[in-house]
Amino acid sequence: MPRIALAKKDRETVVSREALIDRVRLYSEFHRVYEGLVEVLCDGAQFGATPKLEKEYYELRRQMQATYPAVRPFVISFLEYVPNDLEAGLKLRGRPLDAFEVLVAAADLREFFDTDDGNMISRLTRTREALTAYGDHLRLLSARIA
Numbered sequence: 001m002p003r004i005a006l007a008k009k010d011r012e013t014v015v016s017r018e019a020l021i022d023r024v025r026l027y028s029e030f031h032r033v034y035e036g037l038v039e040v041l042c043d044g045a046q047f048g049a050t051p052k053l054e055k056e057y058y059e060l061r062r063q064m065q066a067t068y069p070a071v072r073p074f075v076i077s078f079l080e081y082v083p084n085d086l087e088a089g090l091k092l093r094g095r096p097l098d099a100f101e102v103l104v105a106a107a108d109l110r111e112f113f114d115t116d117d118g119n120m121i122s123r124l125t126r127t128r129e130a131l132t133a134y135g136d137h138l139r140l141l142s143a144r145i146a
Contacts, residue, residue, distance in 0.1 A: 017145055023074065024138050030067040030075075031131055036060045037103060038124055041112070045120065049109040057109040064104050071134075075100070078133035080126050084119050091115065099123040099130075 037060045044053050076098060089097025092105040092115060102123060106112035 020138070020141055020145055023071075024142070026067070026070045027074075027131075027135060027138055030064070030071045031135070033060055033063045033067055034100075034127070034131060037064055038128070040109070041103070041120065041124070044109050044113060049113060054109045057112070061104040064100075068100060068104075072098075072100070074137075075130050075134045078137070079130040082119075082122070082126070084117060085123065088115075088117050088119070091117075099127050103127065 036056070040053055040056045040060060044050075044057070047053070049057075079098060079100070081098065085099045085102050086096040088102045089095055089105060092102070097105055106115060
């Protein structure tokens with residue numbers, strides 16, 4: 001759903017305070033996990049797939065895969081799609097993936113860097129922009145409901 005459609009739908013639909021609180025909680029939890037993943041990926045790019053970073057990637061990957069489905073219907077409205085994400089998904093998992101999913105498609109950090117298509121920074125930038133825009137959207141909704 002495009003971001004304009006999501007914003008319009010949220011304005012037209014009475015979003016209950018409880019539903020909004022739940023969305024903010026889910027967003028915050030996902031955002032925390034995402035930021036940890038970004039740190040691990042950046043450290044891995046600089047220092048390689050050390051045992052410590054492998055362990056952190058494994059745990060953050062697990063948490064991100066658990067939390068992403070709840071925020072995905074909302075955050076993808078703010079995500080810029082590019083063909084190389086879909087291609088990376090097909091290569092890694094045999095199906096199209098969005099940029100968030102590509103970041104955790106590899107089973108481990110070594111595989112992540114072995115299969116990197118050179119678009120990690122672009123994916124991190126686009127996913128961070130999408131999360132920021134969705135966070136701004138939630139803040140506007142909160143101001144309207146308060």
